[in-house]
Amino acid sequence: MALRVVVFDVGETLVNEAATYERWHAESATKFVFAERDLHSDALPCLAALRTRGLRLGAAGNMYAHHEEFLRPHVDFVGSSERWGVQKPDTEFFARVVEAAAAPAGEILYVGDRVDNDVSPALAAGLRAIRVRRGAHADVESPPGIVTIGSLQELPEALDRV
Numbered sequence: 001m002a003l004r005v006v007v008f009d010v011g012e013t014l015v016n017e018a019a020t021y022e023r024w025h026a027e028s029a030t031k032f033v034f035a036e037r038d039l040h041s042d043a044l045p046c047l048a049a050l051r052t053r054g055l056r057l058g059a060a061g062n063m064y065a066h067h068e069e070f071l072r073p074h075v076d077f078v079g080s081s082e083r084w085g086v087q088k089p090d091t092e093f094f095a096r097v098v099e100a101a102a103a104p105a106g107e108i109l110y111v112g113d114r115v116d117n118d119v120s121p122a123l124a125a126g127l128r129a130i131r132v133r134r135g136a137h138a139d140v141e142s143p144p145g146i147v148t149i150g151s152l153q154e155l156p157e158a159l160d161r162v
C-alpha cells in the first residue's frame, strides 16, 4: 500500500510548546492562540516538501477546537480532541483521523513526539507512525522498531522506512 496521507500531532511536533507557553505568559495572554512564530522552524518547510510529493496533509491533536483555525491554511484537514470529543491515546481519536484523512488506515502516517500518546496508539489503530524526538518527552526512549527522527527536516527521507 502506498502512503497517501501524513497527519501531524500539533504540540511539540508542529508547534514549539515551551516557547509558546513562555510567549503567552510574557504577554499575559487570556486567549491562547497560536501564531506563525510558534511553529517549529522545520514545520512549514516539511509540509511544503511533502506537498510536492502529492501527499494529503492533516493536523490533529489533543487541543482546543479554536486551534484548528490557525492550522487550517497549512494543511488539507484538521482535527481537535475538543471538537471530536475524544482524546489521544483513545483508539476512537485515531478512527476520527482515518475518517478525516479519507483513506485506509494503512495508507496514513501519523507523526508525533510522544510514544504513549501518538506512536503506539496510531500503530495499534492500523496507521503507520513516525516519532519526532523533541520537547518535554524527548528523554523517553522509542521502543525497538519505531522510526524516530530528530526533526521534521528528516521526515521526507524517513517516509521510505514506514
Ligand SMILES: [Mg+2]
Residues within 6 Å of the ligand: 009, 010, 011, 012, 013, 112, 113, 114
Ligand atoms: Mg505532541
